[in-house]
Amino acid sequence: DTAVSQxxxxxxxxxxxxxxxxxxxxxxxxxxxxxxQDSKKFLKIMFSYNNKELIINETVPNRFSPKSPxxxxxxxxxxxxxxxxxAVYFCASSREVGAGYGYTFGSGTRLTVV
Amino acid sequence: xxxxxxxxxxxxxxxxxxxxxxxxYKTSINNLQWYRQNSGRxxxxxxxxxxxxxxxxxxxxxxxxxxxxxxxxxxxxxxRAADTASYFCATDREYGNKLVFGAGTILRxxx
Numbered sequence: 001d002t003a004v005s006q007x008x009x010x011x012x013x014x015x016x017x018x019x020x021x022x023x024x025x026x027x028x029x030x031x032x033x034x035x036x037q038d039s040k041k042f043l044k045i046m047f048s049y050n051n052k053e054l055i056i057n058e059t060v061p062n063r064f065s066p067k068s069p070x071x072x073x074x075x076x077x078x079x080x081x082x083x084x085x086x087a088v089y090f091c092a093s094s095r096e097v098g099a100g101y102g103y104t105f106g107s108g109t110r111l112t113v114v
Numbered sequence: 115x116x117x118x119x120x121x122x123x124x125x126x127x128x129x130x131x132x133x134x135x136x137x138x139y140k141t142s143i144n145n146l147q148w149y150r151q152n153s154g155r156x157x158x159x160x161x162x163x164x165x166x167x168x169x170x171x172x173x174x175x176x177x178x179x180x181x182x183x184x185x186x187x188x189x190x191x192x193x194r195a196a197d198t199a200s201y202f203c204a205t206d207r208e209y210g211n212k213l214v215f216g217a218g219t220i221l222r223x224x225x
Contacts, residue, residue, distance in 0.1 A: 004156075033212070041200060043157075043215040056212055090156060097211045100145045102159035 003027050006091050006106035013081055014114055021076045021109045023091030029104070031055075031097045032074040034066060037088040037108070046089075049074055050097050081113045120203060120216040128224050133190040135219040137203030138183075144206045146179055146186050147213065151200045160188075160201075195225040 004025045013019050025032060033056075034046040048056035049068040063079045074091060088108045095101040121136045137146070145164045149157040163170045163179045163186065170177045176189040190197055200220050204213040 035215075041151075041218050043202065045212050045214070048212055092157075100162065100164060100206060102147055102162055103149075103157075103213060104159065105149075105156035107156040108154075 003104050004091055004093055004106040006089075006109050008109060009107065010110050010112075012112045012114065015081055015083060017081050018077070018079045019081060019111070020078070021089055021091075021111075023074045023076070023106060025072055025091075025093040025104070027093055027095075027104060029093035029095050030071060031094045032068065032071070033092045033094075033103065034074065034076050035090045035092060035105075037090060039087070043090070047074075047076075048097070055097065078111075081111075083113050086111055086113045120201075120219045122219060123217070124220040124222070126222045126224065127193055129193060129195055131193055133193050133197070133221055133223070135188045135201050135203075135221070137186045137188070137216050139186075139203075139205045139216075140184065141205075142208045143181075144208055146177075147204045147206065148175075148177060148186075148188050149202045149204060149215075151202065151218070153199070157202065190221075193221075193223045195223050197221060198223045 006023050031050045033048045035043050037043045046060045047066040052068045065077045068074045088110050090108050091106040092103040094103045119138050147162045148160045151157045161172045163177050174191045179186045200218045202218045204215045
């Protein structure tokens with residue numbers, strides 16, 4: 001049973017296209033996150049949702065739009081893809097926000113924009 | 115901005131040796147966590163230490179936290195080739211509602 005699953009695992013697309021990454025967790029966690037890991041392995045938070053409500057939006061270009069249809073799902077839609085968007089995107093979940101629990105990460109989506 | 119700075123950036127040791135990685139941070143925290151990332155995989159939570167704790171153990175892992183120096187260390191004892199991975203510290207800041215990750219230490223254990 002995969003706790004946090006992301007699809008697709010790899011995504012290669014041309015500049016200017018629109019793409020989506022899906023994430024689902026079966027842990028019953030209340031909070032979900034999107035993190036971006038760049039080529040130097042730096043991990044930076046992008047968004048956080050708690051019970052379908054957006055609570056963190058970290059100065060991410062508005063070409064990135066998260067959507068949480070229910071607390072088990074957090075999808076990421078990216079419009080007008082740019083070369084600089086190439087990275088690995090990780091979805092994660094945790095039991096509560098700021099309550100001191102570890103995060104469970106998905107295996108990542110490697111996005112390559114050409 | 116990155117909250118944590120890890121040191122060293124890379125570490126190469128022989129199987130059976132101990133590996134120590136250090137993390138420094140800048141602001142007050144609720145807790146500090148360590149994660150492992152194998153190549154091409156997601157991050158795996160290893161251990162969490164709260165701001166009122168000084169030391170914690172989990173199997174071959176020992177974590178210390180010094181809030182006066184804003185630093186933490188992760189010790190892996192009797193390392194194995196399977197411990198080869200990147201290790202990240204992450205801080206849960208007061209009122210932050212998110213984990214902020216350091217740059218990571220790449221550990222290579224040679225068999």
